[in-house]
Amino acid sequence: MAKQVFINGDFVEEDKAVLHFRDLSVQRGYGVFDFFRLVGNEPLFIEDHLDRFYLSAEGLHLPITFSRQEIKNIILELIKRNNMPGPGIRLQLTGGYSEDGFTAAKPNFIVSQQSFASPAKEQIEKGLKLLSYPYQRQLSRIKTIDYLMAIWLQPVLKEKGFNDALYHHDGLITECPRNNFFMVTSDDVLVTPAENILAGITRKKLLELARNSFKVEERPINLDELKEAKEAFITSTTKQILPVMQIDETILPERKMTMELLQLFQSCYKC
């Protein structure tokens, strides 16, 4: 049976999950989403992701007409129907079919199962090369669909030989386009920015674990501090914990704490 998607009130075959071009996501880039992993057929951190999804929707003044329990049931029903263990679930809420093409209307709500590529072993061993780039995500606490700069940057990064960008604003590091950023100082303190970022769920779970074993600081990171860093890594739902081996011209050869945290995270959450 073909893969199914939930759209508004119905489960439909994925090919039939369409939106009219007048939806405010298509016309004005207005919408929110969230994304979580399945471990087998079990949602990981679903409560945290639902919390954030509701906060995002509220942040953009978009009403969710389904109750939290209804959304959970939809997710479980979708997992059951598709029976495709592993991939993630994407929740999406759009600006809806706006009469005037500008004012938010009744949102369209979509729940879909989407596969993603976990980092290959070589990628974890090799680590990422990040290019620092001056940019501040707008409405940064809300998981909006605004990835304009992130996608626009792709060919720029590729041409320069970098894997991803590291955003900074007013001299302070914030985050990567789709990941949170962590640094290990020369005296083994784990540091991550807390302001003007998306509150990542992997970031939150990792911080909880890390506090048991390491000294942890949530505070602004100066661009210049990176030159003295011992290790750095990024976190996200799809990447989990991925070492950074280079930022601009600075090489970060160590990854002791990074790999320890990755093992801790994976063993703790069996993912």
Added chain:
Amino acid sequence: MAKQVFINGDFVEEDKAVLHFRDLSVQRGYGVFDFFRLVGNEPLFIEDHLDRFYLSAEGLHLPITFSRQEIKNIILELIKRNNMPGPGIRLQLTGGYSEDGFTAAKPNFIVSQQSFASPAKEQIEKGLKLLSYPYQRQLSRIKTIDYLMAIWLQPVLKEKGFNDALYHHDGLITECPRNNFFMVTSDDVLVTPAENILAGITRKKLLELARNSFKVEERPINLDELKEAKEAFITSTTKQILPVMQIDETILPERKMTMELLQLFQSCYKC
């Protein structure tokens, strides 16, 4: 006959103009558009709008597979089929159906006819109330679909009793969310910002006309300068030239040059 829309290769009834939810505009807010008026059934400033549409597409690395002449023919055919004199034409190019939900793919291309509300006589007489707001549109020269801040601001503006926002950055005025901004100084110089804005077509045409009768300067405008301004107005395809009567707490009671320019514009372009 039902109103038609051109989507990719076909003219279809508007209700059938749909995109799959995996389009990168829906998933990541990635796309460009343009919009021009019809005077009767005649496109206004079509060459300028096509120039900008191609520049926007190139700016976001999105290929347009139709030649300029083909797009013109599609527009003329759509106008003929719909025979609805007056409304505008919207050209839209999306990020396409991305395999990984992040990398731009073959764009979807839509040409639609969309009505819009011209300013009522009372609105022109009354003038707009603008609230200055610190924000800089990303990739400002490209007419992207990113109106996240603009739409997010709507309830905020309404609550405070303002009609629209006036963006500024580093102390300098740039533009309104969907309009360019002009100011008349106390010694009758027409001033409009030229940097970090969208290059509006109405702005361009108006500047051409204004230079014949007035002293014109394209330069940054300081937020503080607004307090000494004699007049101010905004320009756009749908609003043409619309007086501003208040910015924050500052009242701008005059509109002599504004109304002169509006009459000049409308009589010159018969619109």
